[in-house]
Each structure stands twice: as structure tokens, then as C-alpha cells.
Amino acid sequence: MTATMAPTPDRAFMVELEEFSGPLDLLLHLIREQEIDITDIPIAKIAEQFLGAIAALGLNQAADYLEMAAQLLRIKIQLLLPRPFDDSDWEDPRAELVRRLLEYEQVREVARWLGEQAEWRSDHFPRGFLPDPPDLPPAPIVFNLDDLIKAVNDVVDAMPRAVIHRVVPRPLDVEGATRRLRELLETLERVEFREALGGAPTVADVISMLIAVLELSRVGQVGLAQSSPFGPLEISRATADQAA
Amino acid sequence: MQQLTRLLEAALFSASHPLSLAELAVLDPLASEDDWRAALAELRDVYDNGGHGVELAEVADGFQVLTRREFADAIAQAQIVIRPRKLSVAAMETLAIVAYRQPVSRGEIEEVRGVQADGVLRLLQERALIDVTGRGEGLGRPLLYGTTPAFLEMLGLKELTELPRAEELSVALRPPERVTPDL
Amino acid sequence: MQQLTRLLEAALFSASHPLSLAELAVLDPLASEDDWRAALAELRDVYDNGGHGVELAEVADGFQVLTRREFADAIAQAQIVIRPRKLSVAAMETLAIVAYRQPVSRGEIEEVRGVQADGVLRLLQERALIDVTGRGEGLGRPLLYGTTPAFLEMLGLKELTELPRAEELSVALRPPERVTPDL
Numbered sequence: 001m002t003a004t005m006a007p008t009p010d011r012a013f014m015v016e017l018e019e020f021s022g023p024l025d026l027l028l029h030l031i032r033e034q035e036i037d038i039t040d041i042p043i044a045k046i047a048e049q050f051l052g053a054i055a056a057l058g059l060n061q062a063a064d065y066l067e068m069a070a071q072l073l074r075i076k077i078q079l080l081l082p083r084p085f086d087d088s089d090w091e092d093p094r095a096e097l098v099r100r101l102l103e104y105e106q107v108r109e110v111a112r113w114l115g116e117q118a119e120w121r122s123d124h125f126p127r128g129f130l131p132d133p134p135d136l137p138p139a140p141i142v143f144n145l146d147d148l149i150k151a152v153n154d155v156v157d158a159m160p161r162a163v164i165h166r167v168v169p170r171p172l173d174v175e176g177a178t179r180r181l182r183e184l185l186e187t188l189e190r191v192e193f194r195e196a197l198g199g200a201p202t203v204a205d206v207i208s209m210l211i212a213v214l215e216l217s218r219v220g221q222v223g224l225a226q227s228s229p230f231g232p233l234e235i236s237r238a239t240a241d242q243a244a
Numbered sequence: 245m246q247q248l249t250r251l252l253e254a255a256l257f258s259a260s261h262p263l264s265l266a267e268l269a270v271l272d273p274l275a276s277e278d279d280w281r282a283a284l285a286e287l288r289d290v291y292d293n294g295g296h297g298v299e300l301a302e303v304a305d306g307f308q309v310l311t312r313r314e315f316a317d318a319i320a321q322a323q324i325v326i327r328p329r330k331l332s333v334a335a336m337e338t339l340a341i342v343a344y345r346q347p348v349s350r351g352e353i354e355e356v357r358g359v360q361a362d363g364v365l366r367l368l369q370e371r372a373l374i375d376v377t378g379r380g381e382g383l384g385r386p387l388l389y390g391t392t393p394a395f396l397e398m399l400g401l402k403e404l405t406e407l408p409r410a411e412e413l414s415v416a417l418r419p420p421e422r423v424t425p426d427l
Numbered sequence: 428m429q430q431l432t433r434l435l436e437a438a439l440f441s442a443s444h445p446l447s448l449a450e451l452a453v454l455d456p457l458a459s460e461d462d463w464r465a466a467l468a469e470l471r472d473v474y475d476n477g478g479h480g481v482e483l484a485e486v487a488d489g490f491q492v493l494t495r496r497e498f499a500d501a502i503a504q505a506q507i508v509i510r511p512r513k514l515s516v517a518a519m520e521t522l523a524i525v526a527y528r529q530p531v532s533r534g535e536i537e538e539v540r541g542v543q544a545d546g547v548l549r550l551l552q553e554r555a556l557i558d559v560t561g562r563g564e565g566l567g568r569p570l571l572y573g574t575t576p577a578f579l580e581m582l583g584l585k586e587l588t589e590l591p592r593a594e595e596l597s598v599a600l601r602p603p604e605r606v607t608p609d610l
Contacts, residue, residue: 021334022359064359100358107356109413110344111336114399118331121400124301124310125325125441129491130260141554143514145582146376149591151516151523156599159539183363187335199516200542237332245478254480254498255505257440270505294477295428297437315437322453324442 023068024104026053031101038101041094043079047072071097172204177212181235185222190236245290248275249283256287256300256309262397264306303400328398338364339373339395343407347377347388365389373398428473431458432466439470439483439492447489521547522556526578526590527597530560530571538602548572556581 020026030049031038050072054065078093180198184191197209213235216222223236245253255271256263268280275283284307288300291309301310311319320327331339338361341353353361368374369389377390396403428436438454439446451463458466467490471483474492484493494502514522521544524536536544551557552572560573574587584590 021332021337022357024358068358100356103356104358106410106413107337107340110340110408111333113408114340114343115331115333115336117399117401118328118336120313121398122328122330123313123316124299124400125316125319125437126308126310127257127259128325128441128443129445130258141512141514141556141581143519143581145584145591147513147519148523148526148582149596151519152527152596152600154516155520155523155540156596158541159600159602184367185332187332187364187367189330189332245480250478250480250495251498251501252480254494255502257481257492257494258502267505271501290477294473295433297428297433297435298440309440311437311441312433315434318434318454319438319441322438322450324438324446324450324454 023050023054023065024101025108026050026065027068028101028105028108038098041098043072043076043094047076172208172211174208174211174215177205177208178216181209181212181216181222185235185237190234193233193235196235246283246286248272248279249286249290252280252283252287253309256307259308262303262306262308267306301400303397303402306402334359334364335368338368339391342368342374342389343391343395343404346390347380348390349380349382349386349388351386353389428469429466431455431462432469432473435463435466435470436492439490442491445486445489445491450489515547517542518547518550522551522574522578524600525551525557525572526574526587527593528600529573529587530563531573532563532565532569532571534569535602536572539600 020029027046027050030036030046030053031041036042036046047069050065051069054069075093075097083090177196181191181196184196193209193213196213197205201209213222213224213233217224217235221238223238225234225236226232227234251271252268255268259267265277265280269275269277284300290296291299296312297315298309298311301308303310316327319325334357337357338353341356342348345352345356350361350365353365365374369376371394372392373395374389375392376387378388379385380388391404401407434454435451438451448460448463452458452460467483473479474482479495480498481492481494484491513519517540520540521536524539525531528535528539533544533548536548548557552559555575556578557572558575559570561571562568563571579586587593590596
């Protein structure tokens with residue numbers, strides 16, 4: 001994803017999409033920043049700013065944003081349609097959007113609270129050393145039918161298929177590695193290279209991930225850091241200044 | 245310290261998880277719940293007023309001894325403890341929805357956040373913060389997600405009711421029938 | 428307690444192994460070895476004379492906080508040290524194959540999963556979830572494995588036929604036929 005958007009004509013918005021966790025987040029940002037009354041959103045203006053902000057998105061990441069853009073345009077058109085003479089039944093086409101925005105704003109508030117709480121917890125360490133209990137039976141094992149079925153399905157999914165020829169070595173899957181890395185960085189702020197590989201990687205997986213990391217780093221989408229020589233390679237989401 | 249408080253301290257130091265009053269009861273069948281509460285109070289007092297580096301915390305499932313905040317940075321920098329990774333905003337938002345709406349389907353989460361959720365859900369599940377808790381009624385019987393004890397532990401909470409309630413949030417949600425359900 | 432002693436207590440508490448003087452030095456670059464020795468002496472004194480349930484022990488690789496011996500029995504009996512464990516992915520998958528393909532040989536399991544299975548099979552056998560139920564026909568008459576009554580009990584099933592989708596999954600788990608490449 002590219003970082004900085006071209007300013008919209010009426011107002012110089014510098015919107016960095018990396019900062020937003022989705023279209024609702026971006027929309028709320030536009031509304032709150034301009035101190036717009038959320039129950040009376042000037043849809044035409046907001047839709048234009050929204051489209052301006054997402055113009056430079058790569059297509060595959062933009063799907064969620066485009067869906068929202070389409071919704072904004074639909075609401076805009078509905079508002080332009082002539083109302084029936086008796087408009088007591090008329091429902092503001094913006095109502096559903098307002099509800100979603102408020103609901104999302106609540107989620108954002110709770111998420112912030114969760115983040116602070118988790119930070120509190122991560123600053124208080126539990127006991128690190130746990131003595132082995134002497135002469136006790138090993139811990140009971142727990143699993144259920146769901147676990148068992150899931151395991152069967154995983155095995156079946158991972159089973160090698162019968163092949164006639166095995167001439168061509170497995171090709172590199174840089175695209176898959178890129179996707180996995182992006183997904184990981186969607187949840188975690190940084191990952192270790194080894195972690196990005198997942199369990200039991202093949203040589204092709206390692207090379208694919210390496211190429212993906214180097215490529216993403218080259219275009220400024222991820223940052224790389226190694227805290228010590230031969231230490232683990234840490235991949236992080238690119239910050240704005242790294243991307244620039 | 246009283247003998248029961250000493251046993252309490254030894255037990256809390258040996259346990260791999262927070263100890264509930266029920267688990268403590270097994271340690272000494274002669275001690276009542278009040279005795280244990282008194283011991284907990286005494287231990288908390290010793291840690292707080294004796295200038296200790298640890299404190300007694302009431303967390304998910306019970307009581308636990310934890311290091312004090314002020315030493316976290318030094319200990320993490322010396323690599324004695326690896327701090328858990330911070331979760332992204334997207335992950336926290338998804339967790340928030342799962343926590344308040346559970347059991348909740350992927351579709352509902354995507355509807356609230358306005359973005360696809362499969363990648364985030366998978367990673368939250370890998371980190372054991374959420375889990376599949378059942379299947380919904382609708383089309384295709386979608387998987388339903390809920391939070392795990394590890395989620396509470398990550399937050400140092402005892403139970404879900406300790407999450408902020410809808411009316412405590414600064415954002416009011418209208419219409420009222422769609423307000424976050426009471427937990 | 429002095430500030431350094433408090434840091435020492437927090438570090439020893441959170442460390443997963445005994446800390447040597449060299450490791451302690453990293454925690455506070457301003458403290459000398461003598462400072463650390465003084466802190467260790469103070470902490471030992473607090474634990475011993477303040478009537479604590481734990482003590483400071485000097486072991487081979489450094490210093491560690493341990494629970495006092497006198498509480499060991501009570502704690503062991505209460506089993507609070509143990510937490511029920513989940514099977515590893517490898518063990519769960521192997522168990523799944525045994526459950527649906529029994530009686531099954533190690534060779535067949537390895538063919539399906541593509542990795543060696545002896546360690547996992549041994550573990551599952553130790554935990555009484557599977558057992559040897561016979562010998563196969565082929566070369567070397569391999570041991571055949573099946574699940575135990577304890578396995579069914581854990582799942583709350585009366586008999587193997589109650590396993591969900593038994594037919595379908597047992598077919599799906601047949602190892603792929605090896606096709607000799609046409610040369």
C-alpha cells in the first residue's frame with residue numbers, strides 16, 4: 001500500500017491509509033477531523049474526500065474501501081431522488097451508515113481499552129521458573145471430538161497427492177509468502193523471519209519468503225532489523241518515514 | 245507472616261497459573277475461606293508495604309504474584325523475560341467484537357469492522373486468544389467464535405464482566421436496541 | 428528493601444532459570460558486583476527473617492528463589508503445579524489417523540503424514556490413548572495400533588462407530604497410491 005495521498009482539491013488532506021484499520025476508520029477520521037455532525041453527514045462532500053483518499057490504493061487491498069465508496073455513492077443518489085409528497089414514511093438513507101459508524105466507534109474505544117489493559121499486563125511478569133512436581137502423574141491431556149476432526153481434516157489436507165511425474169521441483173511461491181507476511185503483519189507489529197515461515201517450511205518456502213521479504217522491504221512496505229549479528233531477523237510494518 | 249500466609253506464598257510461587265480460592269482450599273483442609281482471605285490480605289500487605297519487587301494481583305481465575313511495573317523494562321531489556329508482542333489495532337478491534345458479541349460469526353465481525361476478517365481471526369486463533377465455540381444457525385452453519393481464558397489472562401482480567409460496559413463508553417450508540425449486549 | 432534488592436527480587440522471580448552475577452549485571456549497569464552481593468544478602472535476609480514461604484538459593488548456575496521444603500508436600504498433593512495439557516499438533520494428527528484407520532501400522536501413518544511417527548506413537552502409548560492391537564501381514568509383520576477405551580472415554584463415546592463421519596474419513600485417510608513414474 002502506498003502511504004501518502006494526493007491532496008483533494010478543496011482541502012489538503014494528507015491521509016495515510018496505513019494508519020487506518022478499514023474504511024469505517026477512515027470515514028470516521030474524515031468526519032471527526034472536520035467536526036461534522038455525525039447525524040447529518042454531508043454525503044456528497046465526504047464521498048468525494050473518501051474517493052480521493054483511496055484513489056491510490058492497490059486493487060487487491062482496496063476491495064473493502066471500494067465497497068464503502070460504492071455505498072456512499074448509493075446514499076448520495078438516494079438523497080438526490082425526489083421525496084414522496086407525504087414524506088412521513090421517508091427514511092434517511094444515511095441512518096444505517098450512522099448506526100454502523102457509531103457502533104464501530106464503540107468498538108474502537110473498547111479496542112483501545114483492551115490495548116491499554118494488555119499493556120498493563122505485559123508489564124507485570126508472572127513467575128518464570130516452575131519446579132517439576134516430583135513423583136506425580138503427568139498432566140492430564142485434554143482434547144475433544146472437534147480437535148480430533150480438525151486433526152483429521154488437517155492430515156487429509158496435507159496429504160501428498162498421487163503423482164505420475166515428479167520432474168519439476170516445486171516452484172517458488174513468492175505471492176503466497178507475500179500474502180502470509182501481510183496477514184501476519186496485520187495482526188502483529190513485528191514478526192521474526194522464522195515465525196513468518198510457519199511450521200515445517202521447505203527449502204522452496206524459505207526462499208519464497210526471503211524473496212518476499214526483500215521485495216517488500218525494497219518497496220518500503222516492511223522494515224527489517226537485526227538486533228545482533230546472526231540474531232533473529234525482525235520484520236516490521238513500515239512506518240511512514242521508512243516508506244517515504 | 246502467619247503459617248498459612250507462608251504456605252500461600254509458596255503455593256503461588258509454585259503454581260503455573262493463578263490460584264482460585266477453591267484450589268487454595270485443597271492446600272489446607274483445616275483453613276476456611278475467611279482464613280485464606282486473611283492470608284491473601286496479609287501477603288498483599290507484606291508485598292506492598294515491605295518494599296518488595298513483586299505484588300499480589302487478582303487476575304483471571306484467581307490470585308497470582310506478578311512483578312511490579314517499574315521493573316518491567318529492565319527485566320525485558322536484560323532479556324530475562326520476552327515480552328509478548330503487541331497486537332495490531334485490527335487485531336484488538338476484532339478481539340473487542342468477539343469479546344462483546346460472542347458467540348459471533350466471521351460475517352458479523354466483518355459487518356461491524358467493514359473489512360475482511362479471515363486472516364486476523366486465524367492469527368488470533370493461532371495465538372489461542374479466541375476459539376471456535378460452535379456453529380451458527382444460518383446459511384452454511386457458520387463457525388462461531390468466542391474468547392478463551394488466555395484472552396482474559398492477556399488482559400489480567402478475572403472474567404468477561406470486567407470489560408467496560410456499554411454505558412461506560414463515551415460513544416453512545418443509537419438506536420438503543422442495537423446497543424452492545426450486557427455481559 | 429533497597430531499590431536494587433527490589434529489582435533483584437523481580438528479576439529472580441520472573442527468570443526461568445537461575446541468574447548468575449554476570450546476568451544480574453546487565454539489569455543495572457550502574458550497580459557493581461558488590462552492590463549485587465549486598466542486594467542478594469538483603470533479599471536472603473528478608474526471606475529468612477520475615478517468615479516467608481520462599482527462600483533465596485544459590486545453585487550451580489547462580490541464584491534462584493525456591494519454595495521452602497516444608498511446603499513441598501502440601502503443594503505436590505494439591506497438584507496445583509500441573510495444568511492439563513493439549514496434545515501437540517503432531518500427536519493429535521497421529522491419534523486422528525489411528526482412530527480412523529485402525530488397526531494401522533507405523534509405516535502407514537508415516538506415509539499419510541509424511542514424517543516419522545515413532546516418538547509420537549510412543550507418547551500416545553504412554554498416555555494410554557493407543558495400544559498395540561496386533562501384527563500386520565506384510566514384511567516384518569509390523570505392529571498394528573488402535574485406540575484404547577480411555578480414548579473413547581475422553582471423548583465421551585461408547586464405541587468407535589460413534590466417531591463422526593467414520594466411513595468418509597477412513598477412506599480419505601488412505602495413503603495415496605504410489606505411482607511408478609513412467610520412464
